[in-house]
Amino acid sequence: EGKLQVELAQLQYNLPRLGGQGLVLSRLGGGIGTRGPGETKLEVDRRRIYARIHDLESQIDAVQKNRHLHRRHRKLSRIPLVALVGYTNAGKSTLLNRLTGSEVFAEDKLFATLDPTTRHLILPEKQEILLTDTVGFIQKLPHTLVKAFRATLEEVQEADLLLHVVDCSNENYEQQIESVVEVLKELDAVSKPTLYVFNKADRLKATGTETDERAGEGLTPAQEAMMLHGREGICVSAQTGANLDELQQLIERFFSEQQVRMELLIPFAKGRLLTELHDLHAVRETDYTEAGTRVKVSLPASKRARFEPYEVHPDNE
The missing domain is CATH 3.40.50.300 (P-loop containing nucleotide triphosphate hydrolases)
Structure with a gap:
């Protein structure tokens, strides 16, 4: 990926700076498959660079899609x-x-x-x-x-x-x-x-x-x-x-500072909430009691409201 990006940057830098002098940019070739009348070497070089830039951008787009896949998996891990x-x-x-x-x-x-x-x-x-x-x-x-x-x-x-x-x-x-x-x-x-x-x-x-x-x-x-x-x-x-x-x-x-620490008592019938907490990598300690699963968690502040009904308060014990 690094090589692709460097080559693309070099071509984009050199494209407007193409130049030459003398006969190099004015001679025409004859025969099948050669440059036609009026087509200079400068134009041929420019066309080749445009084609290569298009090819590089396509390859980088493919790499970018692959990176999006990896990034999506990382986001799911929270x-x-x-x-x-x-x-x-x-x-x-x-x-x-x-x-x-x-x-x-x-x-x-x-x-x-x-x-x-x-x-x-x-x-x-x-x-x-x-x-x-x-x-x-x-x-x-x-x-x-x-x-x-x-x-x-x-x-x-x-x-x-x-x-x-x-x-x-x-x-x-x-x-x-x-x-x-x-x-x-x-x-x-x-x-x-x-x-x-x-x-x-x-x-x-x-x-x-x-x-x-x-x-x-x-x-x-x-x-x-x-x-x-x-x-x-x-x-x-x-x-x-x-x-x-x-x-x-x-x-x-x-x-x-972006998270809140809570102690929760999750009823056995609400097992899906425990799955959510594990998906968030929020669980720090787990203890099984007769009333349900007691967990100490560290949650993103935005998730607090969802689990607040199950919070254990010391004065309620």
Whole structure:
């Protein structure tokens, strides 16, 4: 998929820039199957590129349909999706590998990631999430490139939470943040809940004597606060593993705030409700009593009203 998207982007970039000089673009051939009178090499090249673009777009559409199938299965599982977004070479793939124990290709170069990769992650408090690595963004990303990579960038639109990974060792990190936000606007994803992850903190040195382990490796709390600049997030090092536990706690706290914890007593005659709870991956503890099945659940807030009639209140026991 990555090769298809790159080739499509190259052709769309080169198409309006075709050119030549001299006899190369003016000579005509004779005989059957050759170019007819008046047809220049430029026109032939342009027609071939249009045909190849059409072929690539068809192949990418097929890949996109396949991705929709996978996405539909993920939605049925009700497991939240967290997408890693950020400027190219910010360390997204390294962060994915460190959190999930994967071996996704990661290298210190631009656009090392071209295909989205999704991995399953269980957070410290047993919250399950799906973590997706996406293609890196660049400044002034052309609209044609956004279109070429639309199958990849769709993962951003479907995410429940964005982790905006920033290379804080780059002196232009604020401009890179702005560039990523601009692309998110084009994808209609700028309003999604976002946590800022300032990565590569191990490359920075503390400017004072007072240090704090939370603030990366050697960063002072003041440095971390200056980088976050009022944004919700944390400074980490995917390379050394500094602050990754705290990052997972932040993610877990976000999803716990979107859910309500309840204790329910489901009558045996209402067994279908238990099936619904298991489909939502909401059940945390189960106990069988004479009156029915007693369960402790963590539900999306939107589902509370449905199960409220079966809630167990301590004062009613």
